[in-house]
Amino acid sequence: MKSFFRELRERHVIKVAVAYLVAAWVLLQIADVIFPALGLPEWSITLVLVLLALGFPAALILSWVFDRTPEGLRRTGAQVPDPADAPTVSPPEPAVAAHEHSIAVLPFPDLSAEGDQEHFCDGLTEELLNVLTGIPGLRVASRTSCFAFKDKNADLATVADRLRVAHVLEGSVRKAGNRIRITAQLIQAATDSHLWSETYNRELDDIFAIQDDIARRILEALQLQLGGRDADRTTDDTQAWAYFLRGRGYAITKITQDHDRAISLFRRAVELDSNFVRAWIELAIISAHQAMFHGGGERSCSIAEEAAGKAIELAPERADSLMARGLSHLARKQYEDAEADLRSAIDLEPRKSDAWYFLGRSAHLQGRRADACRYFSTAAENNAEDWESPLLALQGYESAGDADEARRFARMGIDRTERYLEDYPDSPRAYYLGTSALLILGEADRARRWAERALDLSPDDNSTRYNLACFYAVIGDADRALDLLENSISSRAWIENDSELDSLRGHPRYRNIIESMPD
Numbered sequence: 001m002k003s004f005f006r007e008l009r010e011r012h013v014i015k016v017a018v019a020y021l022v023a024a025w026v027l028l029q030i031a032d033v034i035f036p037a038l039g040l041p042e043w044s045i046t047l048v049l050v051l052l053a054l055g056f057p058a059a060l061i062l063s064w065v066f067d068r069t070p071e072g073l074r075r076t077g078a079q080v081p082d083p084a085d086a087p088t089v090s091p092p093e094p095a096v097a098a099h100e101h102s103i104a105v106l107p108f109p110d111l112s113a114e115g116d117q118e119h120f121c122d123g124l125t126e127e128l129l130n131v132l133t134g135i136p137g138l139r140v141a142s143r144t145s146c147f148a149f150k151d152k153n154a155d156l157a158t159v160a161d162r163l164r165v166a167h168v169l170e171g172s173v174r175k176a177g178n179r180i181r182i183t184a185q186l187i188q189a190a191t192d193s194h195l196w197s198e199t200y201n202r203e204l205d206d207i208f209a210i211q212d213d214i215a216r217r218i219l220e221a222l223q224l225q226l227g228g229r230d231a232d233r234t235t236d237d238t239q240a241w242a243y244f245l246r247g248r249g250y251a252i253t254k255i256t257q258d259h260d261r262a263i264s265l266f267r268r269a270v271e272l273d274s275n276f277v278r279a280w281i282e283l284a285i286i287s288a289h290q291a292m293f294h295g296g297g298e299r300s301c302s303i304a305e306e307a308a309g310k311a312i313e314l315a316p317e318r319a320d321s322l323m324a325r326g327l328s329h330l331a332r333k334q335y336e337d338a339e340a341d342l343r344s345a346i347d348l349e350p351r352k353s354d355a356w357y358f359l360g361r362s363a364h365l366q367g368r369r370a371d372a373c374r375y376f377s378t379a380a381e382n383n384a385e386d387w388e389s390p391l392l393a394l395q396g397y398e399s400a401g402d403a404d405e406a407r408r409f410a411r412m413g414i415d416r417t418e419r420y421l422e423d424y425p426d427s428p429r430a431y432y433l434g435t436s437a438l439l440i441l442g443e444a445d446r447a448r449r450w451a452e453r454a455l456d457l458s459p460d461d462n463s464t465r466y467n468l469a470c471f472y473a474v475i476g477d478a479d480r481a482l483d484l485l486e487n488s489i490s491s492r493a494w495i496e497n498d499s500e501l502d503s504l505r506g507h508p509r510y511r512n513i514i515e516s517m518p519d
Contacts, residue, residue, distance in 0.1 A: 123245025144385030160189030288327035353383035387416035410437035470500035
């Protein structure tokens, strides 16, 4: 069923249905006014209604059968069943017994009257995950794994089985002005019994105490000791903390407009508390993202540089501070300094997948394809929820002629991307990065639909246009690729070292584009 609805969306059937119904309604309104004036019989309006009704299923069938492509209408080929939907394609993971001291934190839904606190709720859930992750002896399911069940109403036994945990924390949030009501309950999955539950009716100023109490009560129930994670909060200003939580909720979407909102919220947080190191780190990272991926330019580079410098000043031995400064260097193409900071972050946290990922980007920008492939692969292996790294690693394996590894990482990347799209169906980056993997897996028609979906979602985004230029170059549509490349603002170094653009190197328009770009 999930596959069927995804097909409806990707083939634009739902979009066509809505457009047809709107157009039909308009035509009937016009007929109702014009036909009597023309002296047409009353049954003529009924005839129009019947014809429109007969045309509706025909329009849906045509939208299912044909795709609109740059070459015009073309018939949609039969779809290869997704391994994610077909249990016989991939062998199941070996069963692993849930550790006694293990937990998943499900996203707390927003039950506020206005329904406008979703990002605050998501940020709160993330912070509970952060607090619990720092506790020795407690295995905590990853954020992406937990958020995959957001708004799904899955039974807790299924959640625990899928995430291989023994306990599940769930709850809800109501916020009105400065008052907050948080309900939380800890459930033992095997017996479906409540180990602890509590409802907190407090002022927002008490948010830290609530988080600490929830963590402490969980640990008492599991007979564990609270670790020293409190210092990681780094602010006592509750309003700054609220801005930070909302900013984190926007930052995780990988959508340009949401990133702009996150930057604004992180800046408000540090304006209220200039020593709030985690807000400085997040501000540096997301501003560097804007500079590298979304044409943020000098302004984004400067914000990233300032924020990273402040993070280093406040917490020089923290891996996230070093990574933030590394990204600020990378945004300015200061590769040697960037890699030095990223390696220092990895020395402190060897499995820090984000640092490995950006090492891969730095290596690629310098033409070190083998190094980039190795770094992206390490990032993918270190974080089972990272969907971007396998999609970038596969390009290196494909260039090296290692078809088996390219296909393995393509399958890994698509499986993870599909899970991500269940939570964030409007992420253009997920669609355009997935196109190359779908081609490798033999799903060319679906790859075209993903490309069109990305362009529909973000037609003016530089990164979207650039990556789709790569896609059309790979499938042999040089004119379409060059049109998109001309209208994108991307790194000259990245373009010159991107194997997916190899087919365009000899084209006069390609040389003109390269020569017009600054070094």
